[in-house]
Amino acid sequence: MCGIVGFVGMQKAAPILLDGLKKLEYRGYDSAGIAVMDQQVISISKVRGRIANLCEKTQDGSLMPGVVGIGHTRWATHGAPTEENAHPHLSNDGRFAVVHNGIIENYISLREELIKDGYHFLSETDTEVIVHLIEMYYRGNMRDALIKTVNRLRGSYAIGVICSEEEGKIYAVREASPLILGIGIGENFFASDVTALVNHTRNVIYLEDGEFAELSAQSIKIFDCSGTEFRKKATRIMWDVQAAEKGGYEHFMLKEIMEQPGAVKATIAPRLRDGKVVFEELEGLAAELPNIRKIVITACGSAYYAGCNGKYALERLSRIPVEVELASELRYSDPLIDEHTLLIVISQSGETADTIAAMRECKSRGAVTLAIVNVVGSSIASLADYTVYTWAGPEIAVATTKGFTTQITVLYMLSLFFADCLKRIDKDEDKFIETLQALPRMIQQAIDMNPSVPLLAKKYHESHALFFIGRNTDYAVALEGALKMKEISYLHAEAYAAGELKHGTIALIEEHQPVIALCCNPSIMEKTLSNIVEVKSRGAEVLALTFRHNQKILSVADDLLFIPDVDALFSGVIEIVPLQLLAYYVAKENGCDIDKPKNLAKSVTVE
Numbered sequence: 001m002c003g004i005v006g007f008v009g010m011q012k013a014a015p016i017l018l019d020g021l022k023k024l025e026y027r028g029y030d031s032a033g034i035a036v037m038d039q040q041v042i043s044i045s046k047v048r049g050r051i052a053n054l055c056e057k058t059q060d061g062s063l064m065p066g067v068v069g070i071g072h073t074r075w076a077t078h079g080a081p082t083e084e085n086a087h088p089h090l091s092n093d094g095r096f097a098v099v100h101n102g103i104i105e106n107y108i109s110l111r112e113e114l115i116k117d118g119y120h121f122l123s124e125t126d127t128e129v130i131v132h133l134i135e136m137y138y139r140g141n142m143r144d145a146l147i148k149t150v151n152r153l154r155g156s157y158a159i160g161v162i163c164s165e166e167e168g169k170i171y172a173v174r175e176a177s178p179l180i181l182g183i184g185i186g187e188n189f190f191a192s193d194v195t196a197l198v199n200h201t202r203n204v205i206y207l208e209d210g211e212f213a214e215l216s217a218q219s220i221k222i223f224d225c226s227g228t229e230f231r232k233k234a235t236r237i238m239w240d241v242q243a244a245e246k247g248g249y250e251h252f253m254l255k256e257i258m259e260q261p262g263a264v265k266a267t268i269a270p271r272l273r274d275g276k277v278v279f280e281e282l283e284g285l286a287a288e289l290p291n292i293r294k295i296v297i298t299a300c301g302s303a304y305y306a307g308c309n310g311k312y313a314l315e316r317l318s319r320i321p322v323e324v325e326l327a328s329e330l331r332y333s334d335p336l337i338d339e340h341t342l343l344i345v346i347s348q349s350g351e352t353a354d355t356i357a358a359m360r361e362c363k364s365r366g367a368v369t370l371a372i373v374n375v376v377g378s379s380i381a382s383l384a385d386y387t388v389y390t391w392a393g394p395e396i397a398v399a400t401t402k403g404f405t406t407q408i409t410v411l412y413m414l415s416l417f418f419a420d421c422l423k424r425i426d427k428d429e430d431k432f433i434e435t436l437q438a439l440p441r442m443i444q445q446a447i448d449m450n451p452s453v454p455l456l457a458k459k460y461h462e463s464h465a466l467f468f469i470g471r472n473t474d475y476a477v478a479l480e481g482a483l484k485m486k487e488i489s490y491l492h493a494e495a496y497a498a499g500e501l502k503h504g505t506i507a508l509i510e511e512h513q514p515v516i517a518l519c520c521n522p523s524i525m526e527k528t529l530s531n532i533v534e535v536k537s538r539g540a541e542v543l544a545l546t547f548r549h550n551q552k553i554l555s556v557a558d559d560l561l562f563i564p565d566v567d568a569l570f571s572g573v574i575e576i577v578p579l580q581l582l583a584y585y586v587a588k589e590n591g592c593d594i595d596k597p598k599n600l601a602k603s604v605t606v607e
């Protein structure tokens with residue numbers, strides 16, 4: 001997905017912009033560009049493909065003098081990934097350059113109007129209307145021109161602008177797309193993501209919708225849509241620079257898998273007090289809970305599967321009915337939601353367009369909204385009535401790992417918290433609190449118990465298709481296991497509820513067909529075992545994921561992955577770990593671009 005950086009200071013801007021863009025590469029992009037201003041002249045350099053090409057073209061920025069500039073990584077939406085469509089876009093008179101994340105929904109009518117007024121378009125993008133509007137409205141005052149311009153725009157945008165007549169300044173505006181200001185000493189920055197800033201400063205200001213910023217080397221001024229200036233509090237980013245880098249691992253994904261014991265601990269520890277789950281951020285919700293008749297969980301992709309996993313614990317412990325809905329479906333489904341519904345919205349990035357739209361739809365019907373989000377200050381966190389942060393730290397690999405496990409962890413904790421608030425305490429509550437406390441250690445064990453994963457990857461990496469089967473809580477994990485496999489290794493992988501096999505899918509089982517069978521739920525273990533026997537008798541190779549002492553499965557499976565003994569209600573967060581490792585090593589065997597799988601973006605901010 002697109003990324004933005006902006007810099008104003010005393011040092012050369014181009015190398016700083018290029019460095020910032022490199023930090024944003026993980027978001028997924030297909031072209032990139034920078035614009036730098038020197039002695040009232042704006043020069044632009046753009047490339048198709050990687051930032052490395054841009055570094056080469058500009059000789060690491062040395063060919064572009066100037067201490068003021070903006071940069072962009074583009075993920076094509078309107079128009080092909082070409083140099084012409086890459087940002088920054090320049091106005092016809094060369095005085096303005098613009099970078100933009102998001103979508104301008106009314107760009108076709110604006111484009112027609114601007115063409116009638118004599119403006120020439122050089123790209124197919126929706127963004128280019130912005131730079132021509134700014135040129136049209138500019139009368140010596142950038143604030144006025146910006147306000148008039150955004151008044152004409154419909155859609156979502158984070159915009160960065162430079163103007164050759166306003167030397168030593170960069171401008172930014174945000175509406176429904178993230179934008180953060182970085183406060184330096186004698187220099188200031190903006191970026192769509194803190195990762196691009198942490199090398200330079202930890203002091204940041206999160207812009208909110210409808211807010212504008214004017215940055216010079218010495219000052220940051222924030223103003224609203226009437227041009228009135230106001231002050232905003234700065235936040236200190238606690239992530240260190242290394243947390244946003246690979247830390248010695250070959251890929252971010254592997255680093256993030258290994259970080260899971262710490263991430264889950266950071267999510268649990270501050271919320272456990274005197275043998276109880278305490279969410280200080282949910283005090284108001286506790287009072288509203290008696291009015292809640294059902295919980296609807298909505299999200300996309302892995303976050304949706306986190307919801308599928310959490311449903312079991314939520315229903316079992318809180319006794320509130322739970323539905324889990326894909327956000328892209330829920331938003332158009334005329335949902336039966338009212339003020340007695342608690343909508344739980346799950347999102348690592350907090351910026352997923354479908355999830356935001358589903359949330360707005362349900363809010364408009366009266367739902368109480370609770371967001372489970374990793375990125376502080378993100379759109380979903382701002383929109384929600386209540387927000388619980390998953391303290392996973394920055395997740396750079398496109399395929400989520402620690403984002404997912406911390407989401408499930410929060411759902412487990414919510415199930416205990418709701419049960420407590422509603423006085424539906426299970427007699428086993430102490431047991432569950434102990435399990436919760438043990439989860440970080442058990443995740444580490446699930447990593448340590450499976451040294452054979454790279455070897456298994458060698459055996460299975462050439463398979464044409466992999467079937468993941470399981471029942472109940474195991475099925476919910478199988479869904480995420482299959483998604484991990486297909487998105488990073490490009491192998492066809494599907495998850496099936498094991499009991500469904502005989503209703504059609506078993507027709508696909510033939511000699512040497514790999515079947516990954518999840519058997520970590522004792523209550524339905526015998527049933528899954530029968531399904532394993534069924535596929536084995538048709539020639540399947542079975543890789544079973546189970547407990548080390550599970551003799552029955554050990555004797556029928558061809559290969560094994562293990563987890564430590566854990567209550568099935570909370571086992572999803574452990575079970576997924578060996579499957580993440582399997583997907584990782586299969587992708588590595590296949591030579592895939594693991595951290596940036598093809599066709600995927602980290603944060604899907606368009607529908």
Ligand code: F6R
Binds near residue numbers: 352
């Ligand atoms: C898969 C993956 C995606 C995301 C989905 C939602 O590994 O990362 O399926 O889970 O795009 O993203 P967020 O959680 O940012 O809303």
